[in-house]
Amino acid sequence: MIREMVMPQLAMGMSEGTIAEWAVAEGGRVEKDVILLSIETEKVVTDLPSPYRGYLHICAVVGTTVPVEQPIAQIAETEEEYRQLLASAKALAASGSPVAGMAPAVTAPAAVAAPAVSAPGRRQPVSGLAKKIAAQNGLELASLAGSGPGGRIVKRDVLAALASPASVAAPRTPAKAAGMREKARVPLAGMRKAIAERMLKSKTTAAHTYVFFEIDVTKLVAARKTILAREEELGTRVSMTAFYARAMALACRQVPIINSTLVGDEIIVWENVNIGIATALPGKSEYESGLVVPVLRDVGSKGVLEIDREIRRLVAAARDGSLTARDTADGTVTLSSTAGFMGGEWCVSTPLLNQPQVFNFQPGTPIEKPVVIDGAIVIRTMLPCGLSFDHRAMDGVPVASFNRKIADLLSHPELMVL
Amino acid sequence: MNAKGQDKMSTTREITLGDAMKEALAEEMRRDEDVFLLGISIRAGTFLYTKGLVDEFGGKRVIDAPLAEPGNFGVAYGAAQEGLRPVLDWMYAGFSYFAGSEVFLQSGQYHFLHGSQHPLPLTMIGTCGVGRRVGNEHATLPYGALIHHPGLKVCLPSTPYDAKGLLKSAIRDNNPVFFLWHTSLMATKGHVPLEDYVVPLGVADVKRAGSDVTVLASGLQLHHSLKAAEALKDEISVEVIDPRSFEPFDLDCLLRSVEKTSRLVIVDEDYERAGFAAEVCALMMEKGYDLLDAPVKRVCHPNMPIPGGYIDAYSMPTPDRIEAAIREVCR
Structure with a gap:
C-alpha cells in the first residue's frame, strides 16, 4: 500500500512549513517512528519521524513551503509499489509539476484537474479513483464522457482516454523571455516569508x-x-x-x-x-x-x-x-x-x-x-x-x-x- | 492462512464451532486458575459449549447465575477488578442490554477513568444473529452499539478455527472483550488444530481472494458472501474479507484489498442505521476515497425490529441480496 505523509500542524497558528532537510534520500528505506525530515516554521526547526515503514518518495524537496495537511511525501510499503509510484510520478512530471518545488505526488489534490463540467449547470460525477489516475497522468477530466451509472467518469473511461494520445494535455512549460538568464531562485520561506508577511502587514495597516x-x-x-x-x-x-x-x-x-x-x-x-x-x-x-x-x-x-x-x-x-x-x-x-x-x-x-x-x-x-x-x-x-x-x-x-x-x-x- | 482458516499446523480435525468454544474455555481454565465461568444455565448448558465443564472444574469455577443480569455483571466486574479473569455468559447477547450502563459505559471505560492503573480482564460471551426465527432481542447483534462505546473490544468468529483462537485471545486480554457468536453457526464444522494457538484481536482474514470487488462480512454473513462469490465466479472475481473483530478493526487489510479491487460491499446483519457498516463507510471516505471507483454499498438488516418467525429470512442479508449488491457496484 502507498501512504501519504502530510505537513503536520505543529501549533495552532501554523499554516505552512518549509522542508529544511530530508534524512533519507528518494527511494530510501524508512522506518516507522525514526526521524525522517526536518521542517522549518517561522520560528523553529522541528524533526519529524516517519509515520510508516517503507520506501520513500519525496513530493516536496528541500526549501519548498507546503501548507499544513498537504502531502510532502509518499511511503510505499513494498519496493514493487515504490517502482509503480515512481513510474506514475514521472508521467506526471512530464506534464509539468503543478506547484513550484513540488515533485509530483500521486494523490496531491493540487494536481487534480479543474472540476469537470460536461454541461452548463451540471456537475460531472467522477469516481475518486478516476480522478486520481487522471491526475497522475495529467489528463483533463473535462474532455471525458462518463460511462458509469449516472454518467459517472470511472476508471475505465480514464484508461481509455489515456490509450488515445490526442487527449493527453500538452506539457505545461513556464514562459521565459528570450535572453533572460537566471542566477538563482530564493524561496520565500521560513524567516524570509515571516518578514515579508509582517512588513507588508505593517506597511498596509499602520x-x-x-x-x-x-x-x-x-x-x-x-x-x-x-x-x-x-x-x-x-x-x-x-x-x-x-x-x-x-x-x-x-x-x-x-x-x-x-x-x-x-x-x-x-x-x-x-x-x-x-x-x-x-x-x-x-x-x-x-x-x-x-x-x-x-x-x-x-x-x-x-x-x-x-x-x-x-x-x-x-x-x-x-x-x-x-x-x-x-x-x-x-x-x-x-x-x-x-x-x-x-x-x-x-x-x-x-x-x-x-x-x-x-x-x-x-x-x-x-x-x-x-x-x-x-x-x-x-x-x-x-x-x-x-x-x-x-x-x-x-x-x-x-x-x-x-x-x-x-x-x-x-x-x-x-x-x-x- | 488459507480460506478455511488453517495455519501451518498439521494436526487438525473437524469439529463444530460450539466444540471449538468449549475447548477454548476448558484449555484456558486449565492454563490459568483465575479463569472462571458465570452465567445462566451454563452447567446444564443451554448452549452446548459449557455443558459438562462443571464436572472437570467444579461448582466454584462454573457458576450458575440467576436471571438477574446487572447482579451477574456486578459479580464478574468485581472479580475482574480484584484480579480474577471472569467469563460472563449472557446467553443471548441482547440480554446484556439489561445491564446497559454496566456493559456500555462502565466496563470499557473503567481502566481509563482510573488513570490506566487498573486492568479489567473481563470476557463476556453472547450469541446473536438473525435467521433462527427467535425475534428481536434474541437475534439482535450488538456489535455496532458496543464499538460505539470506547474501551470495549468486540469480536465475532465465522469459523470454528477463529472461534477457538479469538475466545482464547479474549480470555488472555487484560481489557473487557465481548465475544459474540452467531447462533446459526453453532453446528458449523471446520478444521481446528490440536495444538495451542490464538487468533489475535484486530487481525482480519481474507477468506476468499479476488480482484474485482471486496466484500466485508462476518459471522453468518461471511458464509452468505462466500456463497454469492461462488455463484458469481464466472463473471466477477470477489474478494471476501472477514474482519473477525470490530474493535480493534483491521482497516489496513481492507484498504489493501480495495486498493486492488476499487469496489466495496459491506454486509452487516445488524440494523443499517449508524452501525458497523456505516462506520466502515466513513473510514473509507476518510482513508480510501481515491481507491474507490464506485460508491460503497451496504447490505444490512433494514431499520426495523428483527421479526420473529419465518419472515426473518426476508429481512436479513441473504446470498441473493449480496449478489445483487455486488453486481450493482460492478456496473
Missing part, C-alpha cells in the same frame, strides 16, 4: 508617519571616549547603542504613549520599557539577508553598562541561532540603528513599525559636520535620526516631546546618570 532630525552628540562621543579608555576594567567596549537605549527608556518614561502597543480597538500603554534591538543576520547565500529583533527587557531600570552587556548577549545569540522564544517576545518599542550602513556617511531611512508597537527609533552614524552655534560655524559631531510612529495611536505633539527629550539626553549625557 499609519506610518516619519520624522527626521539631527542630535548634537559631541559631548556623548567625548564621554564615551573616557569610558572606552576603561574598556579593560569594564570588560566591554560600551556601544553607542547602549546609550541610545538608555536615553529611549528615560524619554519613554516622560512620554509614555511612545511605549505602547495597538491591538484591535485598544492602545495599551506599558510600564516596562522593553526595547527590541533590530539585528541583522547573515543570509544562507549571497542573495539572502536576515533580521531578528531580540528584546532588551525593562531597560528603564538598567544602567548603560548593564544594557551594553545584555545587547551583546542578545546579538551573539541572534547570530548563532540560540535565541529563545522569551528573547524575542514582549517588545514595546524598537531601536533600529543603521550605524555603519553607509560607511560613515550621513543617512536616514523610513523605518517600518514592528507591530503591534507604534514607535521605531532609528539613529544613524554620528558624523562631524559644520553647524551654526551662536552665529559662528563650528565643527560638531551630529547624529542623523529617523523615526516612524503610528499616527493611529498618537499625534505629533507627544512625538515632538519625545524628540526634545531624547535630543536633550544624548546632547547632555550627564543627564543620563540621573
